Amino acid sequence: MTDKRTKIIQADIGSDTTHGAVSPALYMSSTYQFKSITEKGEYDYGRGSNPNRTSLGKAVADLEGGAHGVVTASGMAAIDLLTNLFKADELIIAPHDCYGGTHRLLTHRATQGRLRVLFIDQNDKAALKDALSQKPALVLIETPSNPLMRLVDIEALCAAAKKAGALTAVDNTFLSPARQLPLSMGADFSLHSTTKYLNGHSDVVGGVIVAKDLGHGEQLAWWANCAGVTGSPFDAYQTLRGMRTLFARMDVQEGNASTIAQFLQAHPKIEKVYYPGLKSDPGYKLAQRQQSGAGAMLTFELKGGFEQTKKVIEAARLFQMAPSLGGVESLICFPTTMTHGGMTPEAREIAGIKDTLLRLSIGLESADDLIADLTASLAKI
Numbered sequence: 001m002t003d004k005r006t007k008i009i010q011a012d013i014g015s016d017t018t019h020g021a022v023s024p025a026l027y028m029s030s031t032y033q034f035k036s037i038t039e040k041g042e043y044d045y046g047r048g049s050n051p052n053r054t055s056l057g058k059a060v061a062d063l064e065g066g067a068h069g070v071v072t073a074s075g076m077a078a079i080d081l082l083t084n085l086f087k088a089d090e091l092i093i094a095p096h097d098c099y100g101g102t103h104r105l106l107t108h109r110a111t112q113g114r115l116r117v118l119f120i121d122q123n124d125k126a127a128l129k130d131a132l133s134q135k136p137a138l139v140l141i142e143t144p145s146n147p148l149m150r151l152v153d154i155e156a157l158c159a160a161a162k163k164a165g166a167l168t169a170v171d172n173t174f175l176s177p178a179r180q181l182p183l184s185m186g187a188d189f190s191l192h193s194t195t196k197y198l199n200g201h202s203d204v205v206g207g208v209i210v211a212k213d214l215g216h217g218e219q220l221a222w223w224a225n226c227a228g229v230t231g232s233p234f235d236a237y238q239t240l241r242g243m244r245t246l247f248a249r250m251d252v253q254e255g256n257a258s259t260i261a262q263f264l265q266a267h268p269k270i271e272k273v274y275y276p277g278l279k280s281d282p283g284y285k286l287a288q289r290q291q292s293g294a295g296a297m298l299t300f301e302l303k304g305g306f307e308q309t310k311k312v313i314e315a316a317r318l319f320q321m322a323p324s325l326g327g328v329e330s331l332i333c334f335p336t337t338m339t340h341g342g343m344t345p346e347a348r349e350i351a352g353i354k355d356t357l358l359r360l361s362i363g364l365e366s367a368d369d370l371i372a373d374l375t376a377s378l379a380k381i
């Protein structure tokens with residue numbers, strides 16, 4: 001069994017030796033019996049380890065091609081967990097246009113003196129050269145970036161970072177291992193907000209970080225227990241359940257996204273569409289090389305200003321006006337006040353996040369219905 005589509009369906013299926021249940025059991029117990037005063041079993045206390053988290057961590061690590069996956073309570077907890085591997089005076093290079101919550105976390109941790117961070121445009125060769133010359137300990141990559149869908153060449157950046165002595169981590173949330181495998185391109189860590197595509201049903205907040213190297217994985221697991229950032233057993237159970245349909249969901253959602261991107265690109269009221277599946281997109285060639293599809297996220301810029309943007313988003317009916325992404329239902333989001341509201345206006349401007357941007361997470365509905373909804377919304381301006 002080598003095909004990942006098969007592996008994820010089969011993960012933990014039929015593993016129950018007590019009752020022969022086909023679906024895996026949910027273990028809610030917070031504590032586990034010791035065999036003797038000095039001998040514990042595989043599990044002892046739920047903060048450190050739990051069978052459902054073990055299954056989920058293994059399943060994601062398997063998909064990503066890593067040695068160990070540590071399940072956390074959220075995507076942010078996974079990123080914060082990673083920072084525990086570094087000392088306060090070590091430097092982290094992060095993208096200037098990353099998810100707003102990541103920007104906020106690293107900025108505030110740096111203000112507290114708990115780490116050092118430098119936000120740069122990782123596609124700016126001079127800025128990257130200068131940043132790497134400062135001997136960073138970690139380069140954090142987010143590709144495609146949220147919300148501008150800018151791509152970074154993972155293989156090239158990981159090689160350059162390695163040469164500079166840095167570890168590399170890729171936030172793979174926007175594509176999932178169904179479309180991108182950062183560890184195979186040289187990254188040391190691949191991390192996710194499992195809230196998004198991995199769970200896929202907008203009913204869990206969770207995270208996971210997969211280490212290529214077992215030693216790093218064990219360090220992360222140690223810190224996750226120490227700091228208590230592991231997620232609940234039920235969330236892990238739900239997420240593994242959702243992940244079984246990851247490939248099927250991604251296939252259909254990506255097909256819808258491609259159709260919608262073409263529709264928007266041809267629409268007279270749209271200034272620009274950001275979707276690496278479009279031939280005109282600056283990331284198109286790189287996407288062909290490092291991704292196995294363009295994914296189901298896209299962002300567009302309207303002609304006009306904030307008032308027009310407000311009218312369009314508020315007119316949406318089928319698209320729910322909400323942050324987050326990667327669920328079966330389609331969402332429309334205004335990054336300025338939603339996903340990137342935690343950034344200062346100056347940081348948003350540097351990243352290129354304008355007040356005329358709208359981000360779409362494309363779901364499993366019929367593409368015709370989604371286009372009809374967008375057509376009606378755009379007719380309001």
Ligand code: PLP
Nearest residue numbers: 074075076099146173193195206
């Ligand atoms: N990384 C990316 C790219 C995200 O979009 C998000 C959330 O939107 C996160 C990390 C944080 O994940 P969570 O909301 O599960 O903490």
